[in-house]
Amino acid sequence: MSDSTPAVVEHNPDLRHHFANMEQQTETAVMGMWVFLITEIMFFGGMFAGYVIYRHLYYSAWLEGSQRMDFWWGTINTVVLLCSSLTMALAVRATQLGHRKSTVTLLIITILFGLAFLGIKGIEYWGHIVTEHQFPGPGFRFAGPNTSQVEIFFSFYFAMTGFHALHMIIGVALVSFIAYYAWKGRYGAHYYTPVENTGLYWHFVDIVWIYLYPLFYLISHVHRK
Amino acid sequence: MSAHIASKKLYITVWASLIVLTVLTAAVSYLELGPFNIVLALVIATSKMLLVALFFMGIKYISDKMTIAVIVAGLFWLFILLALSMTDYASRGWV
Amino acid sequence: MASTLVAAPERENYLNNEYGISSWLFTTDHKRIALLYLVTITFFFFIGGFFALLIRLELLTPEGDLVLADTYNKLFTMHGQVMIFFFLIPAVPAVLGNFLIPIMIGAKDLAFPRINLLSWYLLVIGGCFMTYTILSGGVDTGWTFYTPLSTHFLDTHVIAAALAIFIAGFSSILTGLNFIVTIHRMRAPGMTWSRLPLFVWANYATAIIQVLGTPVLAISLMLVALERIFHLGIFDPRLGGDPLLFQHLFWFYSHPAVYIMILPGMGVISEIVTCFSHKRIFGYQFMALALIAIAVLGFLVWAHHMFVAGISLYAAMVFSLLSYFVAVPSAIKVFNWTATMFKGSITYSTPMLYAFGFIGLFTMGGMTGLFVAALGIDVHVTDTYFVVAHFHYIMVGGMVMAYMGGLHFWWPKLSGRMYPENWGRLAALIIFIGFNLTFFPQFVLGWLGMPRRYWQYSPEFQVLNVLSTAGATILAVGYLLPMVYFLWSMRYGKPASDNPWGAAGLEWMISSPPTTFNFDQTPTVTWEAYNYDELQEAPVER
Amino acid sequence: MLSNTFPLWPTRASTISGQVDALFIFLLMLCGLMCMAIFVAIVVFAIRYRKRPGHQATQIEGSNAVEFTWTFIPAGIFLFIFVWGAYIYFLERTPPRDSMDVYTVAKQWMWKFQHTEGQREINELHIPIGRDVRMIMTSQDVIHSFYVPAFRIKQDVLPGRYTIAWFRASKAGTYHLFCAEYCGTNHSGMIGDVVVMEPAQFQSWLNGGGPMGSLTQTGEGLFQSLGCSTCHRLDTQGRGPNLIGVFGKPVLLEDGRTITADENYVRESILSPAAKVVSGFKPIMPTFQGIVSEEELNALVAYVKSLTAQPSGAAQNPTFQGPAASKADTTRQR
Helix, strand or coil: CCCCCCCCCCCCCCCCCCCCCHHHHHHHHHHHHHHHHHHHHHHHHHHHHHHHHHHHHCHHHHHHHHHCCCHHHHHHHHHHHHHHHHHHHHHHHHHHHCCHHHHHHHHHHHHHHHHHHHHHHHHHHHHHHHHCCCCCCCCCCCCCCCHHHHHHHHHHHHHHHHHHHHHHHHHHHHHHHHHHHHHCCCCECCECHHHHHHHHHHHHHHHHHHHHHHHHHCCCCCCCC | CCCCCCCHHHHHHHHHHHHHHHHHHHHHCCCCCCCHHHHHHHHHHHHHHHHHHHHHCCHHHCCCHHHHHHHHHHHHHHHHHHHHHHHHHHCHHHC | CCCCCCCCCCCCCCCCCCCCHHHHHCCCCHHHHHHHHHHHHHHHHHHHHHHHHHHHHHCCCCCCCCCCHHHHHHHHHHHHHHHHHHHHCCHHHHHHHHHHHHHHCCCCCCCCHHHHHHHHHHHHHHHHHHHHHHHCCCCCCCCCCCCCHHHHCCCCCHHHHHHHHHHHHHHHHHHHHHHHHHHHHCCCCCCCHHHCCHHHHHHHHHHHHHHHHHHHHHHHHHHHHHHHHHCCCCCCHHHCCCHHHHHHHHHHHHHHHHHHHHHHHHHHHHHHHHHHHCCCCCCHHHHHHHHHHHHHHHHHCHHHHCCCCCCCHHHHHHHHHHHHHHHHHHHHHHHHHHHHHCCCCECCCHHHHHHHHHHHHHHHHHHHHHHHHCHHHHHHHCCEHHHHHHHHHHHHHHHHHHHHHHHHHHHHHHHCECCCHHHHHHHHHHHHHHHHHHHHHHHHHHHHCCECCCCCCCHHHHHHHHHHHHHHHHHHHHHHHHHHHHHHHHHHCCECCCCCCCCCCHHHCCCCCCCCCCCCCCCCCCCCCCCCCCCCCCCCCC | CCCCCCCCCCCCCEHHHHHHHHHHHHHHHHHHHHHHHHHHHHHHHHHHCECCCCCCCCCCCCCHHHHHHHHHHHHHHHHHHHHHHHHHHHHHHCCCCCCEEEEEEEECCEEEEEECCCCEEECEEEEECCCEEEEEEEECCCCEEEEEHHHCEEEEECECCCEEEEEEECCCEEEEEEECCCCCCCHHHCCEEEEEECHHHHHHHHHHCCCCCCHHHHHHHHHHHCCHHHHCCCCCCCCCCCCCCCCCCEEEECCCCEEECCHHHHHHHHHCHHHCCECCCCCCCCCCCCCCCHHHHHHHHHHHHHHCCCCCCCCCCCCCCCCCCCCCCCCCCC
C-alpha cells in the first residue's frame, strides 16, 4: 500500500526517514499489507455470512439458482485467474532477482489475464442481465417455484461477484501502475516492496474467487450445458 | 531482506496442482453426493487457497511471527462472524 | 485573568518549524495530523451537541410542538451518526493516540505517515458527505439504519449518509492499521511489551477492533445502498429476505465499536490516575490483559442488542452469557484504578477530577450494563430511555470525561502552554453536575417504560424529561468553557515545562511542544512503566 | 402543565412482572452497593492519601491474589444473574399450550388486532384477567415492537414472519401499549391501550361485538374460496397434504429435514410453498404472495390450527362461546 518516492537518506534512496534500516521498512510494509488484507477478508466475510445464512434458509432456491449459472465460463475464469496468479508470483520473483525485462513482460501477461477474466465476467453478466432478465428488481424474470428466493440468490451473485470484479479492476489498475514504474526501472533487488504488495493483493483477489466459484457454480450437480 | 526466492520449478508445480484441483472440483460436482457435495467442494477450495497463500503469497517464508498471527486472527474472526450468527438461524425452530 | 502576553522561549518545535496552509494540509508529521483531527472532531462535536440540545428542548413538553415529527427523527438520527462516527470513534485514538503513540514508544513517526494523512482526509471527505446530508434535508433512519425501513420505506438522504459513514469507516480502519504496525515494529530498543504505557496498550486493543470490525459495517452499509439503488433483494422481506440479517451484520461491528470508543478512554485514565496518585498502576499485567480481553470478547456479544428482535431463544441465551464474560475485564479495570489510588499521593488537578468523574460514571454505566445483559430485564428496558441512559453514561460519562481529562493532561505537551487550572476545575465540576442531571432521570424514565426515539410521550413522563433538559443546558455550558480557555491558553497561557505534572513516560522527557522528529536520537528504555518511585514529586504549586 | 401523576415505578399487571421486578430490585441493590463502595473508596483515598508535605506514596506492584478475587467473584455473581435472567426469558418465550390467541397486524403507525372469536380492534386490545393470551404478530411494512410496560413484555414485530409474545394479565385496568422499534414518521403516535377486564365483563364485551363469524370461520371460508380444499382435501389424501392434525406436530420434508409445523411454517408454505415441501409431495402449489392479505393469512392460519384436535381449539372453546356463529357469508375485507 505504501508507495514510495525517494527521500534523501544515505545509501538506499528508498529508505524512508523514520525507519532504522531497509529490512525493517520492508517487513513493516508486508505486515501493513497483511493487516489491510484482513480488512478485505472481513469485508467479503460479511457477504459470505449472508450467503451461508440464506443457503441454510432457502436451499431449494439456491439449487435452482445455481443451475442457471454458466458452469463452463465459471470454470474457465477460475483457470484464467490461477494462471494470472502464477504470472504475478513469477513477476515478483523476477523483481527480487532484478530481471527488469521479464518482470515487465510477466506483469503485462498478468494484466491480460485480468482483462480476460473481466471480459468473461462481462459475457456472463450480459447473459444473465440482458438475455435472461435475471438481474434483481422489477425486471427480474424467473420461471420456477421459488421465484422470490431465487431473486435473493441472484442478488448475492451480483453483489459478491460484482465486488470481486471491482477489486479485479482495481488490481489491474494497480498492476499496470507497477508495470509502468518497473519498466522505468524503479524496482529491483534493492527495492521491490510495491511489487510484492501488489502481488499479495492480486493473490488475495484470486483466493476470493477460489471460494466464489464452488459456492455459486457447483451447488447442484445438474449443470447448464 | 534476503527474502527467500523460490525456484521457478516450485511455482510451476504449485500452479499445475491448482489447475488439477480446479478440474477435480468441477468434475466431482457432476456426481450426486447429497450433503458431501458442498463439503468436498469446500475442502478442495481450501486446499487451493492454502497453496496460493503459502507459496504464491509467501506465507511459508515470512519470518516475522506477528504477521502470521495477524493472518490467523483474520480467519478466526471470519469464523466468529459465521458461527455465532448461525447459532441464531440454526436454533430458530427449537423453542 | 487577563495576564500579559508571556513570551515563550522560541525553540524550534513542530509548531513553529514551518508555517502556511500547505505545511498543515500536506504534513505527514503525526503531531500536526493530530491537531488537524482535533479541529475536525471539535467541529462535529458541537454540531452533534447542537442536535442534542434541540432534541432535549423538544422533549420539554409531551406534545411535539418545537419541531415536526420528521425533523425530530432526523435530529436524533444525525445526533447519533455525527457523534459516533465523527467524534467518539476518532476522538482519543486520532487526536491523543496519533500525537502520543510514536513518542510513547520512542519512534520518530507512525509506520505509514502518508496513510495517516490519508486517514484524516478520508474523515474530512466523510464529514463533507455528512454535512451535505445535514444541509440538504437530513436522514431519518436512526443511526442504526435498520432495514426494511432504511431500504424501502424512506426517501431521505440514506445513501449520502451511508457513504459518509463508509468513508469515515476507512479512516478508522487505516488508523487502526497504522497503530498495529507501528506498535509492533517501531518500538525503541528496550521498550518491551511490559514497559509499554497502558495508553499504548489501549490504542493497540482499539486498533484490533477497528481493523477487524469496521469492514463488516462497510459491507452492510454498502448492501443497503445497493438495495436502494439496484433493488438487490438481500434485505427485502417481500422476497423472503430476513430483516435480522442486517441487524446481525450491523451489530457485529457496532458493539465492538462501543469498545473502540471506550478503550482509549481507559488508557487515558490509567495514565492520569497513576500520574496524579504518583504511584505505579495496580496490577499492570492484569490491566493490559483486560484491555485485550475486552477487545476480543467484544466480538462475541453483539446479539445482546437483538434480544427482542426475533432471534431464537437459545441464541439469546448464548449471547447473554457471553455478554457477562465481557463485563468481567471492565470490572477488573475499575477495581485496579481504585486500588492505584490506595496509598498514593493524590493531587486534585483538572485531569484527576475528570478521572474521578470517569471512574464513578463508568462504574454506573457498566453496572447498568449488567441490567440490560440480563435477559429478563432487557425485554422490559431495551429500546427505552434506560438503554439511552446506559450508553450515554458510558459514552459521555466515560469516554468524553476521559477525552477531556486527556486533553487537559497532555495540553502542555500539545501546545507548550498551561491551561488555567481553576477554570479547568470549574468546567469539570459543571460537566459532572450537568451530566448527572441530564442522564440519571432517564434511567427512571426507561424503567417506567418510555420508549426511545419518541417525538411525543405520555404526560406522566414529563417531570423527569424537564429535569433531563435542564441538565442538558448545564452540560452544554460545561463543554463550552474548555473550548474558550484552551484557545485562550494558546495565546496567554503560562509556558509549560517539559514535565509540568512530574509524570512518567517518554513523552514527558522531551520538550513541550516536541520537535518534529520527537527525539534527537532514538532513546533506549531501561525503566519499567510508571516508575514513579524514581521520579521526584512535581513542585506543589503549579 | 405538570401531569398529575408522577410515578416512579411502573404498575405490575402481569404474572411475569413480579419476577422481573424481583431481579431488577436485586440488581439495583447489588449494583448500588458496588457503586457506593467504589465512590466511598475514591473519596476516602482521595482525602486520606492527598499530597501533603511529609507524605510519600508507597509503590505497590499489585497482588495476584487480590486480582483473582475480583476476577472470579464478579464472574460468579454475573453467572448467577445470567441464570436468573435466562430463566425469566425462558418463561417469556415459551407460551403455555392452551393460551387464547390474538392475531396482530402491525402497520405503519397503527395496531390491528383480530380475536379468534371474530372481534377486530385498532389500537385497543381487550383481554380478560387470569387468561394466558398469546399474541401472534406480523408486520405489513417495517419492524415494529409490541411493548406493554405494565406487563414487562416486548417483542419486535417483523415483516414476512410471525413473532410470538404471551402474557397473563393479573390486574384489571387500562395500560399503555407502545411501539418500541423506530418505524418512521409517526413512531411515537403508534400507541394504544390494553384494557384488562374481569372475565364476565370481557364476555359481555365479546358478545357486544358485531355478528362477524369467528376467525376460524373466516379462515374456513377462505380455504374454500381460494381453492385450497381442492388439493388439501380433508376427507382423503389429495394432491396436497391432508391438514387434519398437522399443526404443532413435526413434519418430514422432501430434503430429509424435519421441522415442527408452527405458525411460521404454515405462513411460509402459503406464501412460498416450494421452500419446505412435505416429503412425498410435488412442489406444484402456486404462491399466494400478494393474493392473500395479512388479515386473511391470519384467518387461514387460525383455521389450519383449528383442524388439529386441540382440547381448547379456538373455534370450539367451551368458556368463550363466540356469538351465535351465524352462517352469514364471511365478508372478506381485502
